[in-house]
Amino acid sequence: MADVMLLDFWASPFGQRCRIALAEKGVAYEYSEQNLEQKSELLLRSNPVHKKIPVLLHGGRPVCESLIILTYIDEAWPEMMPLLPRDPYARAQARFWANYIDNKIVDCQTRLLTTKGEAQEQAKKDMIGALKTLDSELGDKDYFGGQAFGFVDVAFVTLTPWFYTYEKYGDFSVEEHCPRIVAWAARCRERESVAKALTDPEKVYEIVQEEYGAN
């Protein structure tokens, strides 16, 4: 087994976060595509609690949960391309916004894509509100952490291919409400690590429709 292995699923935005981080750090690793319908022995053994991807295996030891994996990657390979800033307060703010993305955006996404009628209307309102909050937090900075691509950018950029799907399901324009986020996403996509990792937005829409039924 390679020293570093990533158990992942090609379209997972959570797995993509890990791929971007490993690429930014220049860490060589073995990518292992997992079958989520028929979970492998390795996956079940590596993540017995949640049985989910992504899982990072380093020297055979598993690290689970994408944000925890990101932090681990940052701490295990500290010399190259720091993802979290050095200042404890800036680190706390980065963690806060990464949590916000995982709690708010992902929750709104699920409700937006799987509900109808009033519930979906509410999900749409909440999603727009959450995206605007992030747009406001980004402000006029190049990246969430300031001048350098970092933790929050990695956490959020993999959800940006899903904007097209949010727009289709919710009938709204992300750019209209959050022009700075849209510009930031394009800026991030100029990085090779990001361009390689992200799923094409049309493909995301296709997968979501297959998974949840047509819009």
Next chain:
Amino acid sequence: RPHNLTINLYLTSSTATRAKMSAPAAVRVIGAFDSPFSHRAEVALRLKGVPYELILEELHNKSELLLTSNPVHKKVPVLLHGDRAVCESLIIVEYVDETFDGPRLLPSDPYDRAMARFWARFIDDKCSKPFWLAMWTDGEAQKGFMKEIKENFALLEAQLEGKRFFGGDTIGLVDIAACGFAHWLTVCEEVSGVTLVTAKEFPRLCRWAKEYASDEKVRACLPDRAQMLAHFTANKEMFMAMAKSMLPK
């Protein structure tokens, strides 16, 4: 206004600002009486020996300070350190660990840190809700949540094998995250009449709960048990209604 008076005022205020910045920044916690999340922030500071001022909120009547310090979630706890506001209890614990000297709250090894974060998140994401619902719902739903929380407690029980605390010999992030199961759990059990944790089923968890709650620094910021009991008893109906509203339709 005379010219020289204006200049004097300017000099006075900038001197005052410089003096304030060179003094150690004040630490305050915006918390709530019987919130385990609020306790997490306090215990982290006490373990580090950092003095702080506690500001208790009435959660049905939130202060201007809370609303401006945590505009996104409007929740306690918030750690105020000088002019910094740190929100979310587990983030506060990590901030305290990184900012102040004293015993480590997280291990130094990156893998061990990842494990600690994993179990702390597990407690918040997988234990809080089924625990609460197992306490305050009834019937078939209650049985389901009971099964779920017991399965998750079994995982925590396994983590305690051969260890005094989740953190090893000393209290760490996971112990702090699990504080609800040390002090709040028996109060909930008493008020709801639901027994979740017995020494027979979860001997390590029971022993850990006593160890944690009897630590001198922890005890200093645990809410008074009798007061909590009275408070929870008074709110029992409300908790049951809240729990019912959380059930899937």
